[in-house]
Amino acid sequence: MLVLVIRTLILYSTVVLSLRIMGKRQIGEMQPSELVVAIMISDLAAIPMQAIDLPLLAGIVPVLTLVITEVIMSYISLKSATIRRFITGEPSVVIYNGHINEKELKKLRFNMNDLLEELRANNFYDIADVAFAVLETNGKLSIVPKDTSRPVTVEDLNIKNPKHSSLPFTLIMDGEINQAEMTRCGRNNAWLENELKKRGIDSIKDVLLASMSGDNTLYIQKKGEEDKGV
Amino acid sequence: MRSLIISLVLAAVILTGGIFYTSMIEDISDDFSQINSELMYYVDKEDYQSALGKAEEMKKYLDEKSTLLAAMGNHEEIDEIEGTLEELTSYIKDEKKADAGSKCSSLGFLFKHLPRNFKLKAENIL
Numbered sequence: 001m002l003v004l005v006i007r008t009l010i011l012y013s014t015v016v017l018s019l020r021i022m023g024k025r026q027i028g029e030m031q032p033s034e035l036v037v038a039i040m041i042s043d044l045a046a047i048p049m050q051a052i053d054l055p056l057l058a059g060i061v062p063v064l065t066l067v068i069t070e071v072i073m074s075y076i077s078l079k080s081a082t083i084r085r086f087i088t089g090e091p092s093v094v095i096y097n098g099h100i101n102e103k104e105l106k107k108l109r110f111n112m113n114d115l116l117e118e119l120r121a122n123n124f125y126d127i128a129d130v131a132f133a134v135l136e137t138n139g140k141l142s143i144v145p146k147d148t149s150r151p152v153t154v155e156d157l158n159i160k161n162p163k164h165s166s167l168p169f170t171l172i173m174d175g176e177i178n179q180a181e182m183t184r185c186g187r188n189n190a191w192l193e194n195e196l197k198k199r200g201i202d203s204i205k206d207v208l209l210a211s212m213s214g215d216n217t218l219y220i221q222k223k224g225e226e227d228k229g230v
Numbered sequence: 231m232r233s234l235i236i237s238l239v240l241a242a243v244i245l246t247g248g249i250f251y252t253s254m255i256e257d258i259s260d261d262f263s264q265i266n267s268e269l270m271y272y273v274d275k276e277d278y279q280s281a282l283g284k285a286e287e288m289k290k291y292l293d294e295k296s297t298l299l300a301a302m303g304n305h306e307e308i309d310e311i312e313g314t315l316e317e318l319t320s321y322i323k324d325e326k327k328a329d330a331g332s333k334c335s336s337l338g339f340l341f342k343h344l345p346r347n348f349k350l351k352a353e354n355i356l
Binding site: 021022052053054055057058061064065067068071072075 | 233234236237238240241244300301302303304305306
């Protein structure tokens with residue numbers, strides 16, 4: 001029993017480490033080669049996990065080999081457009097200037113239902129609103145709406161001084177000050193404690209979340225302070 | 231870039247380890263075959279005391295190398311060697327020449343078979 005637990009923990013660590021080596025792309029949108037690697041890794045790790053007759057290395061070595069191959073192929077893809085085209089393929093324009101590219105759809109074995117479904121999933125319920133649609137190599141559909149259907153922008157509205165948006169600063173999380181964020185926003189702990197006192201909060205430990213937006217608006221929620229409506 | 235370096239290091243470790251392991255298994259197989267040949271000789275000469283000594287030597291050597299063998303080899307194969315060696319010991323103790331000789335031949339085959347799975351040959355790849 002203990003042998004199985006230890007083998008499982010070793011294989012779990014190997015797979016987690018493998019995914020970390022392969023990078024963030026692997027856990028996000030997957031390219032065909034990455035999908036193949038992900039499927040194979042899960043299977044390779046599962047077999048020696050339960051079959052104690054098989055040496056552990058019989059699972060670890062193939063997993064690491066796949067990871068090495070994937071990383072090296074990704075690196076070669078970065079350097080060579082030809083290899084990139086071969087491994088990941090190329091995006092396909094399925095709607096061009098408002099016209100469906102039938103030839104491309106046939107080539108992709110993508111039927112009209114699939115196309116309409118993808119458009120709906122992207123909040124385009126009427127194909128007449130679409131100017132361009134590109135099927136990306138990870139299988140997602142990217143859509144460019146027609147000028148008449150795209151959302152209004154600040155430029156369209158002729159607003160002279162639009163509100164500047166920036167990444168908010170998370171100053172306190174679970175009662176702990178994030179010093180890196182404090183430095184980034186150019187404030188100090190004394191200022192923060194003063195702001196908390198103004199709101200009747202005595203200790204930083206009582207704060208669940210405190211964040212400051214780009215326009216210096218402070219949002220603070222105390223621990224145990226739930227929405228009264230819930 | 232860090233991932234690439236880690237991958238290249240891992241690749242080097244796997245390749246070097248593979249070559250080193252294969253050569254080590256071949257040496258272990260040769261050592262076992264050598265002890266087995268001597269054991270067969272004593273069984274043939276009906277010198278059961280010396281044969282028993284060689285069987286014990288083989289067991290000791292197997293114990294020493296069992297972790298290395300189990301690291302990449304099929305565990306069933308190692309169990310089979312251990313089982314056959316136990317049978318051989320009991321036949322030697324009972325002074326059964328024919329049965330002991332037969333078990334020696336089986337062991338000889340198993341020892342020669344040990345490195346076969348690791349050799350870079352088409353039959354192993356396919």
